[in-house]
Amino acid sequence: MLDIVSGDPDELDVHLQLVERDISIEGCSIRVHCHCLTVDGNGRVRPQRLAEFMRSAIVDYAIPKTRLDEARARDLKFKSGSAVSALHHEALGAFTDLSNTGEGGEMLLFLLAERFLKLPQVLCKMDLKTDSHMHYHGADGVYASVTDDGLLKLYWGESKVYGDVTAAIRECLASLAPFLNESDHEGSSRERDLILLSDKADLNNPTLTAAFKKYFDRKSSMSNRVQYCGIALIGFDAKFYPEDGIKAVADxxxxxxxxxMKKWLKNLETRISVEKLETFDLEFFCVPIPSAEGFRDAFLEALGLKL
Structure with missing residues (x-):
């Protein structure tokens, strides 16, 4: 499935500095990763540049992989860029202009999942929206990997960008928990997304996609070979970024x-216990930023949606 991962992973390093990765918490099946904003040669952090980088990847995020490849093939055939350009505008139209949007965090989760962890997105909520002013009720994307013995690891995504780190951790895990620890039944939180996966999953290869969908066929024994996992991101205000006019030092x-990190990990451990998520495989991104509100504003401005 690595063949369908999009984007240049090295490009992440231009905007996000890896601080820690694969941190574990005793008694939990979790790997915690921390990224901060990078510092340029003038000693400045640049959330606007991060937002512009995210904008450049919206087609990868919001458009099904098969449609994107068809557009690329058409452009190559006719020596044009119009087909991919049209998809870029279609992707832009799917984003909301609401000031409290969480879509920037959702997209940042996508970029870190695919480019840092090499976990391909197999279901994107943006392709399912019928109104740009409405939020899709479901996971913030679904990601997947297959183990060597054929077990499908399905990662339900959740992201929260809040001013307060404690609130971000609490709300993120509270939103993620039902997708993991509810029993399988028609009324479960994940059921709608599972139905969509059986119908709309797109691995950019008909044979691979058909094999993947077998995991969601209740009449197939393959449906017993799915392990539910979680992938989450929190963005939050961090006071250790210098104020405007003061040079930042990356180190x-x-x-x-x-x-x-010690405080964040302790908080995470407590909330994992409260939500009864100790036994589930979790990938958890901590992204401290100068301002959660500033991040949302920069993202909306980069997309041309800031009113």
């Missing part, structure tokens, strides 16, 4: 984040 920011 100082990284060290401050490492010092704060």
């Amino acid at each position: 100082d920011i990284a060290q401050a984040a490492k010092d704060e």
Whole structure:
């Protein structure tokens, strides 16, 4: 499934500095990763540049992989860029202009899932929206991998970008928990997404997609070979970024984040216990930023949606 992962992973390093990865919490099946914003040669952090980088990847995020490849093939045939350009505008139209949008966090989760963890997205909520002013009720994307012995690991995605780290952790895990620990039945939180996966999953290869969909066929024994996992991202205000006009030092920011990690991990451990998620495989991204509100504003502005 690595063949369908999109984008250049090295491009992440231009905008996000890896501080820690694969941190474990005793008694939990979790790997925690921390990224901070990078510092440029003038000692500045640039959330606007991160937002513009995210904008450049919206087609990868919001358009099914088969449609994107068909557009690329058409452009190559006719020596044009119009087909992919049309998809870019279609993708833009799917994003909301609401000031409290969480779609920036959802897209940042996508970029880290695919480019950092090499977990391909197999269901994107943006392709399912019928109204750009409405939020899709379901997971913030679904990602997948297959183990060597044929077990499908299905990662339900959830992201929260809040000013307060405690609230971000609490709300993120509370939203993720039903997708993992509810029993399988027609009224479960994940049921709608499972139905969509059986119908709309797109691995950009008809044979591979057909094999993948077997995992969601209740008449197939393959449906017993699915393991539910979680992938989550929290963005939150961090006071260790310097104020405007004061030069930032990348090493100082990284060290401050490492010092704060102990508190974040303790909070995570508590909330994992409250939500009864200890036994589930979780990938968890912590992305401290200068301002959650500023991040949302920068994302909307980059997309041309800020009123």
